[in-house]
Amino acid sequence: MGRIWATAEDLGRNRARVLSLYRQILRGLNSPELRLGFSARLAKKAELRAMFWVGSDERSLHDIADLIDAVEYSLFFFRK
DSSP, X not given: OOOOBOOHHHHHHHHHHHHHHHHHHHHHHHOTTSOOOHHHHHHXXXXXXXXXXXXXXXXXXXXXXXXXXXXXXXXXXXHO
């Protein structure tokens, strides 16, 4: 039976990927092509921080993989 819980090594291996996704989304939110007012832009950034903060407490390998997949899927639509 495989491991269910992430080890420190697993978390470290995903760190660069998660930071890269976070930065890509922040760059997208700062893009002038995105028609958002200042307060709406700040609200979206706060939502993004909250999602990544909640996700940082996750220790299940499957849930971590699902969260990363969801962010990549969202980023795909965000770039369109």
